Amino acid sequence: MGGDFAPHATLQGAREALEAWPGLRLFLVGNEGVIRPELPKYGFTPALMSRVELVHAFHTVMMEDKATCILKEKKDSSIRVAAQLVREGRAHGVVSMGHTGAAMVASSLVIGKLDGVDRPALASVLPNMKGTPTVLLDVGANVDCRAVHIAQFAVMGSVYAEEVLGLERPRVGILSVGEEDGKGTDVTKDASAMLREMEINFEGNAEGRDIWNGSFDVIACDGFVGNIVLKSSEALAEGIIAGLRESFMQSALTKFAGLLAKPAMKSFKKKLDYSEYGGAPLLGVKGVSIIGHGRSDAKAVRNAIRAALRAAEHSLHQRIQERVALLLPQD
Amino acid sequence: MGGDFAPHATLQGAREALEAWPGLRLFLVGNEGVIRPELPKYGFTPALMSRVELVHAFHTVMMEDKATCILKEKKDSSIRVAAQLVREGRAHGVVSMGHTGAAMVASSLVIGKLDGVDRPALASVLPNMKGTPTVLLDVGANVDCRAVHIAQFAVMGSVYAEEVLGLERPRVGILSVGEEDGKGTDVTKDASAMLREMEINFEGNAEGRDIWNGSFDVIACDGFVGNIVLKSSEALAEGIIAGLRESFMQSALTKFAGLLAKPAMKSFKKKLDYSEYGGAPLLGVKGVSIIGHGRSDAKAVRNAIRAALRAAEHSLHQRIQERVALLLPQD
Numbered sequence: 001m002g003g004d005f006a007p008h009a010t011l012q013g014a015r016e017a018l019e020a021w022p023g024l025r026l027f028l029v030g031n032e033g034v035i036r037p038e039l040p041k042y043g044f045t046p047a048l049m050s051r052v053e054l055v056h057a058f059h060t061v062m063m064e065d066k067a068t069c070i071l072k073e074k075k076d077s078s079i080r081v082a083a084q085l086v087r088e089g090r091a092h093g094v095v096s097m098g099h100t101g102a103a104m105v106a107s108s109l110v111i112g113k114l115d116g117v118d119r120p121a122l123a124s125v126l127p128n129m130k131g132t133p134t135v136l137l138d139v140g141a142n143v144d145c146r147a148v149h150i151a152q153f154a155v156m157g158s159v160y161a162e163e164v165l166g167l168e169r170p171r172v173g174i175l176s177v178g179e180e181d182g183k184g185t186d187v188t189k190d191a192s193a194m195l196r197e198m199e200i201n202f203e204g205n206a207e208g209r210d211i212w213n214g215s216f217d218v219i220a221c222d223g224f225v226g227n228i229v230l231k232s233s234e235a236l237a238e239g240i241i242a243g244l245r246e247s248f249m250q251s252a253l254t255k256f257a258g259l260l261a262k263p264a265m266k267s268f269k270k271k272l273d274y275s276e277y278g279g280a281p282l283l284g285v286k287g288v289s290i291i292g293h294g295r296s297d298a299k300a301v302r303n304a305i306r307a308a309l310r311a312a313e314h315s316l317h318q319r320i321q322e323r324v325a326l327l328l329p330q331d
Numbered sequence: 332m333g334g335d336f337a338p339h340a341t342l343q344g345a346r347e348a349l350e351a352w353p354g355l356r357l358f359l360v361g362n363e364g365v366i367r368p369e370l371p372k373y374g375f376t377p378a379l380m381s382r383v384e385l386v387h388a389f390h391t392v393m394m395e396d397k398a399t400c401i402l403k404e405k406k407d408s409s410i411r412v413a414a415q416l417v418r419e420g421r422a423h424g425v426v427s428m429g430h431t432g433a434a435m436v437a438s439s440l441v442i443g444k445l446d447g448v449d450r451p452a453l454a455s456v457l458p459n460m461k462g463t464p465t466v467l468l469d470v471g472a473n474v475d476c477r478a479v480h481i482a483q484f485a486v487m488g489s490v491y492a493e494e495v496l497g498l499e500r501p502r503v504g505i506l507s508v509g510e511e512d513g514k515g516t517d518v519t520k521d522a523s524a525m526l527r528e529m530e531i532n533f534e535g536n537a538e539g540r541d542i543w544n545g546s547f548d549v550i551a552c553d554g555f556v557g558n559i560v561l562k563s564s565e566a567l568a569e570g571i572i573a574g575l576r577e578s579f580m581q582s583a584l585t586k587f588a589g590l591l592a593k594p595a596m597k598s599f600k601k602k603l604d605y606s607e608y609g610g611a612p613l614l615g616v617k618g619v620s621i622i623g624h625g626r627s628d629a630k631a632v633r634n635a636i637r638a639a640l641r642a643a644e645h646s647l648h649q650r651i652q653e654r655v656a657l658l659l660p661q662d
Contacts, residue, residue, distance in 0.1 A: 129570040141508045143516045177472045177558045185474045185555055208562030212570050224516055225556050227508045229563050231539030236564055239460040239543050240571050247596065257591030260584060265575070 001030040001060040001078040002098015003301075004294050010097060011035070011042040013301025017309075018048045020302070024309055025051045027091055029082040032056040057081035060098070063294070067101025071109070079103050083110035086287040092312035093288025095279065095304045097296045104140055107282050107289040114317060116324045119145070120284035121153045121223070122291065123160060124230055130214030135161050135170075139230045139280065142223030147190035148327070150174060151198075154191070154220035155323050156283040158200045161217045163314040164281070164307065173206030175221035175229075181205065187222070198326060278303025281311060283320060288312050332361040332391040332409040333429015335625050341428060342366070342373040344632025348640075349379045351633070355640055356382045358422055360413040363387040388412035391429070394625070398432025402440070410434050414441035417618040423643035424619025426610065426635045428627040435471055438613050438620040445648060447655045450476070451615035452484045452554070453622065454491060455561055461545030466492050466501075470561045470611065473554030478521035479658070481505060482529075485522070485551035486654050487614040489531045492548045494645040495612070495638065504537030506552035506560075512536065518553070529657060609634025612642060614651060619643050 001007060007030060014026055028035055032054055044052065059077035061069060070080040079098055083106035085091040094111070096103040100122075108120050122140030125133045135157045142149065154172050161170035174191055176184035181192065181204060188205070195202040206219045211229065221229075244265075248258030278300055279292035288311040292304045311317075332338060338361060345357055359366055363385055375383065390408035392400060401411040410429055414437035416422040425442070427434040431453075439451050453471030456464045466488045473480065485503050492501035505523055507515035512523065512535060519536070526533040537550045542560065552560075575596075579589030609631055610623035619642040623635045642648075 129566075129574065141514075143508060175559060177474060177555055183472075208559040208564075209566035211563050212566040221559075224508055225559060228506060228539040228552075228556060229560055232542050232560050233539075233563065233567055235460075235540035235543040236567055237571060240568060243460065244575075244596070248592065250594075253591060254594060257588050260588030261579065261592050263581075263585060265578065 001034075001057070002096055002103075002294075003292065003296055005297060006097065007035055007038060008042075009296060009298045010301050011038055011044075012298035013296075013305065015042050015044055015048065016298060016302045017305040018051055021306070021309060024305070025053075026305075027053050027055050027082065027085055029055045029057050029085070030078045031058065031060070055081060055085065061102040063099060065099060065102065067099065067105045070102050070106055077102070079106045080110060083107060083289075086111045086289075091287075093290065093308040095290045095292065095301075095308050097279075097292040097294060097301060097304070100140070100291055100294075103289065103291045104282060107285045107287075111285045111287045111289065114284050114286055114321050114324065116321070116327070117152055117156070117284035119149050119152070120282050121156060122280050122282050123157055124226075124280050125165070126211065126233075128212050128214040132167075132214055132217070133161075133165055134211060134214065134216060135165070135218045136175075136211060136226060136230065137218075137220060137283065138223035139226040140223050140282070141227045144224075145187065145222035147187050147194060150187065150191040150220050150222060151194040151327055152284070152324055154195055154202070154218065155198060155200060155327060156320050157218035157220055159320045159323050160281060160283055160311075160316065163316050163319050164310045165217075167217050169201045170217035171215070172200050172202050172218045172220070173204060173210060173216040175211075175219050175225060176205040176207065179205050179207060191220070194327065200323075278305070278307045281307065281316075283316075284324075286317055288316060332365075332388070333427055333434075333625070334623065334627055336628060337428065338366055338369060339373075340627060340629045341632055342369055342375075343629035344627075344636065346373050346375055346379065347629060347633040348636040349382055352637070352640055355636070356384075357636075358384050358386050358413065358416055360386045360388050360416070361409045362389065362391070386412060386416065392433040394430060396430060396433065398430065398436045401433050401437055408433070410437045411441060414438060414620075417442045417620075422618075424621065424639040426621045426623065426632075426639050428610075428623040428625060428632060428635070431471070431622055431625075434620065434622045435613060438616045438618075442616045442618045442620065445615050445617055445652045445655065447652070447658070448483055448487070448615035450480050450483070451613050452487060453611050453613050454488055455557075455611050456496070457542065459543050459545040463498075463545055463548070464492075464496055465542060465545065465547060466496070466549045467506075467542060467557055467561065468549075468551060468614065469554035470557040471554050471613070472558045475555075476518065476553035478518050478525060481518065481522040481551050481553060482525040482658055483615070483655055485526055485533070485549065486529060486531060486658060487651050488549035488551055490651045490654050491612060491614055491642075491647065494647055494650055495641045496548075498548050500532045501548035502546070503531050503533045503549045503551070504535060504541060504547040506542075506550050506556060507536040507538065510536050510538060522551070525658065531654075609636070609638045612638065612647075614647075615655075617648055619647060
């Protein structure tokens with residue numbers, strides 16, 4: 001029910017996912033009175049419906065709601081009911097395009113945190129300039145992180161890159177202000193020391209530019225920095241594209257050029273397109289949780305479901321559990 | 332002597348600045364044996380030379396040097412000799428395109444910090460999507476900042492925006508993860524509380540996207556976040572431009588479109604061009620210090636000199652001193 005284009009984009013994306021992956025079974029969680037009449041329009045044939053179960057949830061979390069509303073006022077919201085299915089072992093994972101905070105609360109408190117994980121982390125899978133994905137985490141506003149939290153983020157991100165993105169020995173870094181080990185805050189330096197002991201491919205400090213140049217596969221940071229970098233990057237990229245479009249409107253000649261340039265611009269935008277990776281996994285909970293962008297279209301929904309499917313097939317949270325357990329307990 | 336295109340870009344920019352602003356007088360600080368023979372090539376006529384004084388400095392700080400080399404091994408480096416001229420009151424300010432760290436050390440230790448300023452801050456003047464400048468500070472890697480440092484950055488940035496950029500009642504924010512006052516780290520929340528007591532136009536939390544959308548004129552943050560955001564943004568913008576260029580190379584049609592699109596691309600790049608603002612002021616020292624990008628061309632050098640000239644004309648550091656004194660002493 002959540003997201004700017006729900007339930008249309010959600011239903012369209014869900015149907016495409018069912019067609020694409022025959023092993024997939026879906027619960028559609030939301031207001032049954034709204035969803036059921038829509039199903040035929042989106043091509044949910046009886047054959048597809050044999051792999052679908054509708055689960056009614058009365059409430060929808062709105063963007064203006066507080067994340068914690070699902071604990072009190074909106075216990076019967078679609079995100080909470082969906083998380084409950086995971087908790088009960090009826091579903092392997094939950095995919096949501098709605099209120100990010102509510103999805104994080106539902107995942108952390110209803111599905112529950114993994115043992116040894118202090119704070120689940122939201123991981124953003126970004127397209128870098130080499131055309132490969134870079135995993136940046138946490139981008140979910142975990143503020144005031146301690147070193148052990150950042151070390152956990154790094155380990156979880158590494159497992160995700162390996163298991164779900166299929167990268168071999170992902171190169172892991174900690175976001176800091178200089179390449180040298182001595183550079184950074186006390187927190188990043190302590191986190192580095194912990195990671196050097198781990199059996200992951202830890203390559204030390206990553207700088208701001210490394211988020212985009214493909215030198216690292218996984219970059220860990222506290223949720224304050226991660227959230228600011230992500231929001232700033234989104235705004236900058238949108239601003240550059242909008243500014244270019246405006247430049248093309250200056251004269252008849254540039255308008256003509258703009259028209260001819262459309263295919264190039266389009267193929268380029270595809271490269272930058274977050275919907276290719278489909279959503280941000282929330283790592284560190286006892287199941288799969290993928291949180292998509294509110295603006296997700298059908299394709300983004302479909303790809304978010306694919307990400308959830310892959311994570312479930314690789315028993316992602318069990319792999320994370322095993323690896324996080326190797327981090328020495330801190331306090 | 333510093334910067335990727337020294338001494339050529341420096342001399343060319345210096346000559347253009349002398350022509351543009353008749354009130355300007357310049358010391359050219361560097362290896363006299365290198366500089367003097369070059370002067371005629373760059374149009375330093377006898378008339379212009381009446382406003383120029385050559386000051387010899389034997390050493391040049393190289394990019395691979397440590398910032399602190401100017402305190403020991405390279406006491407006779409151009410950046411230190413230039414800072415010494417400011418310390419002695421012979422020059423109002425120093426402009427450098429060289430080693431950022433060395434310029435910061437020279438400014439902080441040789442020119443000296445203002446009373447009441449714990450840490451000088453490097454301010455980046457960024458072009459936002461409304462076509463106005465946004466001042467982001469600190470971007471100079473002041474890590475592990477306390478609230479009072481961030482409050483000082485905000486006050487110094489506000490004075491700079493008002494005095495040098497000519498903005499009336501600049502809108503000042505603190506970089507954080509949400510608009511609401513309750514959001515952020517303990518440090519940002521304490522800094523906000525301090526700024527609410529000040530006579531600046533403090534508008535609370537700024538988010539990552541606000542760096543680019545023009546909602547704020549001045550955004551203060553610790554140097555860890557600021558440095559990461561700045562380097563990440565530079566890499567993203569460069570990557571987008573490079574990616575677009577590549578897209579235009581795909582076929583004969585898109586190549587033709589690219590050719591026609593050149594003027595539009597050029598006018599757009601001008602908008603994003605950091606060299607328009609000429610360099611980053613280091614705020615909080617007893618004089619003017621402008622630190623340019625290593626890649627500065629003549630135009631960037633010229634504009635950095637303009638920024639220094641304006642700061643000197645407005646007695647920037649005295650204005651900062653007066654305003655910072657109003658922040659209650661902490662500790």
